[in-house]
Amino acid sequence: MFKDKAIIIPIQIAMLYLIYLAGKGIQNLFDLFIPGSVIGLLILFTLLSLKLVPEWILQQGVSFMVRHLPFFFIPATVGIISYAYVFKGKGMLLIVIGLFSTALVMALAGRVTQWMVKRREEA
Amino acid sequence: MNPALVALFMIGFTIAAYIGSLHLYRKYRRIYTTPVIVATAVIIVFLLLFHVSYETYMIGGKWIDRLLGPAVVALAYPLYQHREILKKMLVPIMTGTTIGAVVGISSGLLLSKWAGFSTEIIHSIVPKSVTTPVAMSISESTGGVMPLTAVFVMIAGIGGMLIHPLVMRYSGLTHRIGRGVGMGSASHAIGTAASMERDTLEGSISTVAMILSAVIVSIIAPGLTLLLL
Structure with missing residues (x-):
């Protein structure tokens, strides 16, 4: 149907942006703590599940964004330079604490899930 | 210019x-x-x-x-593709994520408390394992410093992405669903991006864990902080 990726992908990203705006609107309207982007994700998931939106309408743009997800984090990550001073001297410990706590969460949350999933798969 | x-x-x-x-x-x-x-x-x-x-x-x-907002919205698609297995494994995913939320809040809080950091810094580190906008609003409501929280969120995200092969190897985390929950609970969207690169099922599980974690952490963080501080 559509052949030119250079046209179709931006259009589909614009559609995703509209869904995001709807999510933000809902968040502001009800003063929710869940971010607009996550509400948008739930909206799109619901639309797809109820077959209100066929997959082909968004597929290329969505796949493109998911594949290049890390790209969109770059500006936020660069922001670390503004707070580098916090981690001078004793502040270094905060990085160690952050990493240790992250590793702990990953290992425990993952292992508990893995154990429960394997039990289910065997049953 | x-x-x-x-x-x-x-x-x-x-x-x-x-x-x-x-x-x-x-x-x-x-x-x-x-x-x-x-x-x-x-x-x-x-x-x-x-x-x-x-x-x-x-x-x-x-x-x-x-474009970060619409990029998060886009995660609905792989989630939709894996909906059947998600439905089947919802209980393990929820249990793992809840444990991750409790462990993340309490370990960050207790360690920085014992190291003698100010309560302002402690409040900023507490929500580090969830996605930035949620972490910021939690930090704001408990008395943290929002930009500092953003940096801790980055440490959890980028750090988790860097150390995850090591953590998975030494903790014996081999199953795709377990890995996804670990990545999403510990390192939010950055972890999810790393998971998605390896495998779309693991990435979708990570997406679910990231969302659940954001909800659970924002509900329990204020109370748990009060209890442990």
Whole structure:
């Protein structure tokens, strides 16, 4: 149907942006703590599940964004330079604490899930 | 200089840094050659070298930042593709994520408390394992410093992406569903991006864990903080 990726992908990203705006609107309207982007994700998931939106309408743009997800984090990550001073001297410990706590969460949350999933798969 | 030109240059530079690091990663695949890390490092070095402020960079950077919202919305698609298995494994995923939320809050809080950091810093580190906008609003409501929280969120995200192969190896985390829950609970969207690169099922599980974690942490963080501090 559509052949030119250079046209179709931006259009589909614009559609995703509209869904995001709807999510933000809902968040502001009800003063929710869940971010607009996550509400948008739930909206799109619901639309797809109820077959209100066929997959082909968004597929290329969505796949493109998911594949290049890390790209969109770059500006936020660069922001670390503004707070580098916090981690001078004793502040270094905060990085160690952050990493240790992250590793702990990953290992425990993952292992508990893995154990429960394997039990289910065997049953 | 014309702000539109600055914006165009910064966007172009960011895209070039990303594409360049993507090529490097394809040729030389290491954890520390992950595109976000290399591209971020290149941009930071450039900014420092030419004395360009972060604010100036963000004249262009904010346009990319603005696409972060729709990029998160896009995660609905892989989630939808894996809906059957998600439904079947919802209880293990929820249990694992809840444990992750409790462990993340209490370990961050207790360790920084024992190390003698100010309550302001402690409040800022508590919500580090959830996605930035949620972490910021939790931090704001408990008395943390919002920009500092954003940095801790980055440490959990980028750090988790860097150390996850090691953590998974030594903790025996081999199952795709377990890995997804671990990544999403510990390292939010950055962990999810790393998971998605390996496997779309693991990435989708990570997406679910990230969302659940955001909800659970924002509900339990204020109470748990009060209890442990």
